[in-house]
Structure formats: C-alpha cells, structure tokens
Amino acid sequence: MGQTITQKILAAHCGKETVEPGELINARLDVVLGNDITAPIAIEEFAKIGAETVFDKERVMLVPDHSTPNKDIKSATLVKTMREFARKHNITNFFEIGRMGVEHTLLPDEGLVLPGDAIIGADSHTCTYGAIGAFSTGVGSTDLACAMALGETWFKVPEAIKFVYHGRMPKWVGGKDLILYTIGKIGVGGALYCSMEFTGEAISNLQMAGRFTMCNMAIEAGGKNGIIEPDAKTLAYVKPRAKREFKLYKSDANAVYKNVIEIDVSKLEPIVSFPHLPENAKPISEATHIKIDQSVIGSCTNGRIEDLRVAAGILKGRKVHPDVRLIVIPATQEIFMQSIKEGLTQIFVEAGGAVSTPTCGPCLGGHMGVLAEGERAVATTNRNFVGRMGHAKSEVYLASPAIAAASAVLGRLGSPEELR
Amino acid sequence: MIRGKVHRYGSNVDTDVIIPARYLNTTDPEELASHCMEDIDSEFVKTVQPGDIIVAMDNFGCGSSREHAPIAIKASGVGCVIANTYARIFYRNALNTGLPILECPEAVKGISNGDTVEVDLEAGGIRNVTTGASYQAKPFPPFMRQLIDVGGLVEYAKAKLGSR
Numbered sequence: 001m002g003q004t005i006t007q008k009i010l011a012a013h014c015g016k017e018t019v020e021p022g023e024l025i026n027a028r029l030d031v032v033l034g035n036d037i038t039a040p041i042a043i044e045e046f047a048k049i050g051a052e053t054v055f056d057k058e059r060v061m062l063v064p065d066h067s068t069p070n071k072d073i074k075s076a077t078l079v080k081t082m083r084e085f086a087r088k089h090n091i092t093n094f095f096e097i098g099r100m101g102v103e104h105t106l107l108p109d110e111g112l113v114l115p116g117d118a119i120i121g122a123d124s125h126t127c128t129y130g131a132i133g134a135f136s137t138g139v140g141s142t143d144l145a146c147a148m149a150l151g152e153t154w155f156k157v158p159e160a161i162k163f164v165y166h167g168r169m170p171k172w173v174g175g176k177d178l179i180l181y182t183i184g185k186i187g188v189g190g191a192l193y194c195s196m197e198f199t200g201e202a203i204s205n206l207q208m209a210g211r212f213t214m215c216n217m218a219i220e221a222g223g224k225n226g227i228i229e230p231d232a233k234t235l236a237y238v239k240p241r242a243k244r245e246f247k248l249y250k251s252d253a254n255a256v257y258k259n260v261i262e263i264d265v266s267k268l269e270p271i272v273s274f275p276h277l278p279e280n281a282k283p284i285s286e287a288t289h290i291k292i293d294q295s296v297i298g299s300c301t302n303g304r305i306e307d308l309r310v311a312a313g314i315l316k317g318r319k320v321h322p323d324v325r326l327i328v329i330p331a332t333q334e335i336f337m338q339s340i341k342e343g344l345t346q347i348f349v350e351a352g353g354a355v356s357t358p359t360c361g362p363c364l365g366g367h368m369g370v371l372a373e374g375e376r377a378v379a380t381t382n383r384n385f386v387g388r389m390g391h392a393k394s395e396v397y398l399a400s401p402a403i404a405a406a407s408a409v410l411g412r413l414g415s416p417e418e419l420r
Numbered sequence: 421m422i423r424g425k426v427h428r429y430g431s432n433v434d435t436d437v438i439i440p441a442r443y444l445n446t447t448d449p450e451e452l453a454s455h456c457m458e459d460i461d462s463e464f465v466k467t468v469q470p471g472d473i474i475v476a477m478d479n480f481g482c483g484s485s486r487e488h489a490p491i492a493i494k495a496s497g498v499g500c501v502i503a504n505t506y507a508r509i510f511y512r513n514a515l516n517t518g519l520p521i522l523e524c525p526e527a528v529k530g531i532s533n534g535d536t537v538e539v540d541l542e543a544g545g546i547r548n549v550t551t552g553a554s555y556q557a558k559p560f561p562p563f564m565r566q567l568i569d570v571g572g573l574v575e576y577a578k579a580k581l582g583s584r
Contacts, residue, residue, distance in 0.1 A: 024563045037444050041487055044447070049577050067445060074445035124485040124509055138509050140487035142516035146577035154563070188432050189479035193508050222479060224508055277432060364441035364484070385436040385483060392440075392459035 002252030004160045005227055006195040009135040009249055013118040021159040021258075029059070030134075031113050032147045033121030035103055035360075036064040038140070040078045042122060043085045045145035053089050055151030061093040061112060062086050063103040066360045071367035101332025101358045104128040104216060104300035109332055111241030115230045115248050120147055125300050125382065127223065130215035131208065132238055133230035133248060138219060158224045159258040160195040161186075165202035167266030172416055174310075175210025176302060176380065176400035178202065179217045180271040182263065184281025192222035194258060197251065202265045203228060208237045209306035216301045217382050220278040270415055272378070273398040276386045284403060287413040292397070294325045294377040295408035296389075298356075299363045302380035302401050303331025305338050311405040312344040314416050315351040321411030326353035327362060327369045353408070365389045371396075378407045421540055422499035422520070423549070424471035427457075427464060428533035433476050434483035435510065439492040447488070449495035456492040470497040473539065475531050477503065481510025490519040500539045502546065502557070504528050515564060516573045522546065522557035530555065 003011070003018055011019045013027040032055075034042050039062055046054075054060045062082055067075035086094035093112060100106065104125050107113045115133035119126065122144035129136035139153070147153045165178060183190070196218045203211070211228050218226025230238075230248045238246065269283035297303075297311050308330060320326045328348045330336040336358065339345045348355050361368030363381040371377055371390030376397065379389065384396035397413060406416040437460045439452055446452065457464040474493065480503040481489060490513045493501065500520040514521045520541050527546045531537060535550040544557035560568065570576050 024561070037441075037486060037488075041447050041491075045574055048574050049581060051581055066441075072445060078445065078447070122485055122487075124483065126485075138485040140485050140509060140513035140516060142487060142573050143512055146573050149577055149581055188482060189505065189507075192479060192505060219483075219509075222482060222507060364436070364444075366441055366444075370442075383434075383436065383483060385434045387440050387459040388436050390442075 001256060002254035004195065004197060004255040005133065005229055005249045005251045006135055006160060006225060007157060009116060009118055010155060010157055019157045021157050023157045024154060025157060026152055026154050027118050028152050029120060029147055030117035031059050031061060031119040032144065033061045033063070033103060033107070033119070033123065033126060034144050035066050035123050036068060036079045036082055037066045038122030038144060040081045041141035042144040042148065043081055045142050046148055049145065049149045051149035054148045057090045058092045060091055060148050061107060062091055063095050063100060063106060065100060065102050065358065066364065067366050068359055069097050069357065099333060102300045102303055102360055105303055105331035108132055109241065109334060111243045114242055114244065114246035115234060115238060116246050120153055124219045125216050127218045127225050128212055128216040128300060130218065130225050130227035131211040132234055133228065135225055135227065137225045158193055158195040160197050161191055162197045162199060162257045162260045164260065164262045165198070165200035166262060166264050167202060168205065169202055169265050170268060172270050172402045173265065173268050174400055175206055175213035177268060177271040178265060179214040180273050180278065180281045180398060181268060183217065183221045183278045184271070184273070186221055188220060188277050188279045189222045191218065193224055196221065196223040196226045198226065198228050204231065207306060208233055209304040212304065213301055217278070220382060270400055270403050272403060272413055273384055275384050275395040275397070278384060278398060284413065284415045290376065290397065290413040292324060292378050292407055292412060293375040294327065294369060294371065295404045296327045296362050296369055296377055296379040296381060297401050297404050298329025298331060299360065299381040300331065301382045303329055303335065305335050307380065307401040308335070308339050308344050311401045312347040314402060314405040314419065315409065316347050318351055318409050318419070320352040320408045323411050324408050326351065326408040327356060328353050329356045330358060332358055362389055378404050378413055380404050421538060422471050422473065423536065423538045424469060424473050424499055426473050426475050426531055426533060426535045426537055427468065428531065429474065429476040431477040432479045432482055435481055435486050435489040436483055438481065438489040439486065444486060444488055449491050452488050452492035453495035456496045465496065468496050468498065471499040472497060473537050474498055474501045475528055476501070477528060478505050480506050482507035485509045487513045487517060490514045490517045494519040500541065502527050515567060518572060524555050524557040527555035527557065
C-alpha cells in the first residue's frame with residue numbers, strides 16, 4: 001500500500017519504513033518553536049523536567065512576535081523570561097526586536113525549516129511550513145517544554161484528505177481565496193485530526209507565498225498539518241536559503257486517502273469569510289454592502305512581499321477612504337526592507353496608511369489595531385472568532401491582500417475591479 | 421467522583437473565547453480563570469462552582485494553541501469537559517495540564533444547561549442526576565491512559581530523560 005508524503009516524513013523520523021494512520025509514534029524533531037505567549041509557560045514546565053539544557057541549542061527556536069514590541073509591562077516580563085532563557089541556554093535562533101519577524105514567515109525565509117523536516121511549534125499556525133514539504137504542526141506549551149528537553153514527541157499518524165485544485169485561477173484570486181473557499185466547503189472541523197494535502201494544476205501554478213497562505217490555514221479546518229509536495233518552485237525558494245541538508249518526499253500514486261475533494265478554481269471569485277468563523281466564506285460580490293472601519297494587511301498568513309506588492313499595486317495613486325484606518329505590517333524585517341527598496345512603503349504611507357514593524361499584534365487583538373465595540377475590520381489574517389481583534393462585539397472579515405487594499409479605498413468590502 | 425452543574429455550549433467553542441488574547445500577558449491560572457468564557461458567556465465566571473461541568477458539541481477548543489485555555493477552565497473550578505469532539509491541540513493541552521475531558525455524543529445530546537451531572541472519571545461513567553439517564557464515555561486510548569497514569573507528560577519526559 002502506498003504512503004502519503006506525511007506518512008513518509010513521519011516514518012523517516014521514527015526509524016520505520018512505513019507508518020499507518022492511527023498508529024502512535026515517537027518522532028525525532030528537526031525544529032522546536034515557541035513564541036512570547038507560549039514559551040513562558042513552556043519554560044516553567046521545562047524547569048520541572050529537570051533537564052540541564054535543551055536538546056539542541058540551534059534547533060530550539062524562540063521568536064518574540066505576538067506582543068512585541070512589548071505592549072505593556074506584563075508582556076515585557078514574559079519576553080524577558082524568554083530572552084533570559086535563550087541567553088542561559090545559548091539558543092542560537094532567538095530573534096530580537098529589530099532583527100525578527102512573524103515566526104511562520106521568518107523561519108522559512110531564514111532557511112531554518114526545510115523540506116522533509118518534522119517540526120512542532122507552540123503556535124497553531126506552525127502548520128505553515130507544509131508549504132515547503134515539511135511535516136509541521138502546532139502544539140501547546142507543555143508539549144513544547146518536553147520537546148525542548150527530548151528533541152522528540154509523540155504523534156498519532158493522521159489520515160489524509162487530498163484536495164485537487166483544477167483549472168487556472170481568475171485575476172485577483174489567489175492562495176487566500178482557495179483556502180477560504182476550501183474551509184467554507186468542508187467547515188472548521190472538516191479536516192479534524194487529518195493531514196490536508198493540496199495538489200493539482202492550480203497548486204503547481206501557485207507561487208510560494210500563496211502556498212504558505214494555504215498551509216497556514218489548514219488549522220482553521222481542524223487539520224493536523226497542511227502539506228504541498230515540493231517542486232521546482234519549492235527548490236527555487238529553499239535552495240538559496242537552506243542552512244543545512246534537506247530531503248524531498250512525495251506521495252505515492254497509490255497512497256491511501258480518507259477522502260479526495262476536487263475543486264474547480266476557474267470560476268472562483270475572491271472570497272471573504274464573514275464573522276465569526278473562517279467557514280463563513282462568501283464570494284466578494286455578496287459582501288459589497290459591508291462597511292469597514294479598519295483594514296489590516298499582514299500576519300503569518302499574508303505578510304509576505306508578494307502580498308505587499310499586490311496591495312501596493314492597488315493603492316498606488318489612491319487614497320484610503322476617510323472612514324478607514326489602513327494598517328500594513330510586513331511580516332519580517334527583511335520584507336520591511338524590501339518593501340522600502342521597491343517603494344511599496346511609500347505607496348502605503350502616501351495613500352494614508354500606517355506601516356508597522358513586524359508583529360502579530362492586531363491579528364489576535366493584542367495591540368497595533370484593536371477594535372472597539374461595533375467596529376468592523378477586513379483583515380488578511382486567519383481568524384475571525386468572537387473578540388479576535390478586540391471587543392466581543394467587533395467583527396473581522398477575512399480576505400486576501402487585494403480585497404483588503406481595495407476595501408480600504410472603497411470604505412466597504414469590495415474588489416479591485418470596482419476601482420477602475 | 422465529580423458532581424456539578426452543567427454549563428452548556430454549542431459547536432466550535434474556540435480558545436479565543438475560552439480565554440481572549442488580551443489576557444495572555446499573564447500565565448497566572450487564577451487571573452486567567454477570572455476571564456474564562458467572558459466573550460460568549462459573561463455569567464460563567466460569576467456562577468461557576470468547583471466541580472461544575474462544561475458540556476459542548478463539536479470541535480471544542482479549536483483555534484489557537486494557547487495552553488492558557490485548559491489552564492483557565494481548570495482554575496475556574498470546572499471538574500470536567502464533555503464534548504462530541506475536541507480540536508487536536510486542545511485535546512493534547514487538556515491532557516498535559518490535567519483538565520479531565522471526555523468524548524460522549526450521547527451524553528451531550530441528553531444533557532441540558534443547568535442539569536446536575538455526576539462523572540466517574542476512572543470508568544468514564546456519566547450520570548445526569550436531573551434526568552436519571554446514564555452514559556458511557558469513550559475510553560482513552562492505551563497510550564493516553566499511560567500518560568495520565570504516570571502523572572502527565574512532564575513526568576513521562578522526566579522518566580525518559582532519566583533513562584537516557
């Protein structure tokens with residue numbers, strides 16, 4: 001019986017030829033990740049284990065990105081805990097403010113997570129790295145603590161669902177629209193405990209930025225991981241960055257799937273997910289009556305240079321609607337610098353937008369764009385739960401950078417097509 | 421034996437509503453508990469008593485990986501959560517933080533908000549005292565049982581590290 005790419009990576013990390021769905025395995029880990037929300041609890045638990053130090057100071061990675069630059073004294077204290085732990089254990093990959101980025105954009109861009117890796121991170125969007133052909137999944141702080149000590153963790157081998165995207169994507173439709181549409185189709189629990197494997201012509205044609213966006217949101221369908229087989233595009237992205245050797249895996253033609261879902265992308269419109277679940281996906285044409293107060297472009301889902309280029313292309317020579325606050329957040333310092341070099345930052349500021357240093361801030365209602373009661377935001381982020389970006393009676397509409405940029409100009413949800 | 425009143429919720433109760441991110445600047449269980457569920461149930465913190473039981477439908481604990489969510493529920497006094505299904509990260513986190521969780525769709529169907537329920541965690545037995553109906557939760561898989569028996573993942577890791 002054939003194996004999926006996820007099975008093959010897991011088998012390779014537990015010293016087996018093959019593994020079967022449902023099997024419990026103990027897997028060696030290539031990278032173990034924490035952030036300023038989850039690492040402080042992990043550090044407390046780590047102390048209880050009694051390990052002298054971490055299993056590998058280069059493979060435990062700590063990124064203070066959620067409440068940074070420190071939003072208040074309590075957050076500053078948590079980041080300090082993390083920084084002191086990193087210093088004590090000589091953690092190589094601790095990323096300080098001014099040299100950091102949003103974790104799930106930073107690590108692949110730095111060549112620290114690679115194809116064929118098995119990775120856990122104490123952040124649910126750790127599933128992002130499936131875009132380069134790694135097995136990667138989110139865990140909590142105690143799992144992180146034990147993995148920091150042992151360099152391994154237990155997994156139940158997941159069943160896989162194969163998504164086949166046929167056809168060519170229309171203009172303004174990208175990775176964000178494909179994944180929002182998919183979540184809308186199967187629901188927020190539609191891939192519970194499963195591996196989501198994204199395949200087909202549209203995925204082959206999708207650039208890396210869009211692939212990262214899709215795998216990033218696998219968790220929003222309950223998926224254990226999202227994954228895309230590495231191809232020439234993957235190698236072009238990974239090779240110049242890779243800090244160590246890596247291995248490419250592909251699913252066997254006779255691999256077994258729990259379900260195969262075929263989607264024709266050629267007739268898709270840009271998608272907006274309405275409050276308060278990512279599964280409330282609607283075509284943009286059904287959303288143009290929704291007025292907005294804020295537009296956020298950034299996050300681990302859509303804070304890449306490609307995302308900023310799309311947004312800047314729409315905002316160039318235009319002004320943000322008087323009733324809207326536009327907040328643009330490049331995901332890493334490198335992307336920020338590139339955005340300056342290409343003149344994108346100037347476009348955002350001239351349009352009347354605010355540009356921030358990298359942070360997860362507004363996505364989780366932490367800082368840098370928290371919503372008041374009754375306010376509405378369109379955001380390129382990944383969640384629109386009750387209270388996600390602020391007040392329990394505020395609303396978040398999830399969309400692509402193109403829709404977020406066009407909506408910022410229109411003052412309501414809308415497509416770039418309407419700006420002509 | 422756990423005995424308490426039921427606080428009932430629907431499907432997809434996410435970790436952002438269990439404990440909103442605006443309170444994640446602390447790791448103190450009591451402080452986290454003081455805001456538990458507030459965005460979907462402002463009465464929860466005011467009415468919850470030690471031993472009370474949360475009953476919910478599908479995909480409980482979806483969303484963020486924050487371990488603060490099971491910590492907040494446990495510190496609020498809740499003795500057990502019963503749901504149809506759990507999001508996978510929450511499932512691991514509950515196990516790791518010692519928050520008892522049971523899967524039992526029949527019980528979820530047969531229990532209403534405010535009912536008094538008794539739970540025998542060892543045996544997975546659930547009795548709705550208000551209606552008199554009894555249910556049997558799905559047993560934990562053997563490996564999870566082993567983790568629980570050794571005192572949780574930290575103890576498991578400690579033993580593993582010691583044996584190296």
